Amino acid sequence: MKRIMCPKCENYITFDETKYTEGQSLVFICDHCKKQFGIRIGKTKLKSTEKNETQEEKSQFGSIMVIENVFGYKQIFPLVEGDNIIGRRCTGNNITIPIETSDMSMDRRHCVINVKQDKQGKLVYTLRDFPSLTGTFLQNEILSDKDRIRIEDGAIITLGATTFIFREAEK
Ligand SMILES: [Zn+2]
DSSP: OEEEEOTTTOOEEEEOGGGSOTTOEEEEEOTTTOOEEEEETTTSOOEETTGGGGSOOOOTTOEEEEOOBTTBOOEEEEOOSEEEEEEEOOTTOOOSEEEOOOOTTSOSSOEEEEEEEOTTSOEEEEEEEOOOSSOEEETTEEOOTTOOEEOOTTOEEEETTEEEEEEOOOO
16 A cells, blocks of 8 residues: 655545556545645655654654554654644644644644653653643543643553554663
8 A cells, every 4th residue: 555645735645556557647635625636656756654664663752652543554753851742743733743644533732741851860751631622541541631640651542533652761
């Protein structure tokens, strides 16, 4: 399978390139913004759906791994020190972790993971809701607006219909 980015809204569209021959023209209609656009097989640079699987997983400040579902592919994002704003990727949404997904129940700014070092130099990770419309869930429990919850390696966090796994930095 290959995927191609909508030139208007940057949503990804997946198709089976083996069904077509080189030089053939295809027309796509974006699910997201309904823009119609064409490509020519073998002439347009295509991105493999496997791309994100090989991304560097280790990070100095930990990472999150978004589980593949019907709305999007497996994606790994490194965390940075301070606030990491997590939400749905869309044009003009300038956040720390833009998840590429068509899951509309994920807000553009959904939750935040804060990374900071304590006095012993140990990294402390805290999860909070941005706040979002549909809420942030930690191991299936919804966070209240005021919750600031310490999370540890392997924490399972759900935003809308999408789940990711938190990974601490390698020690
Ligand atoms: Zn589009």
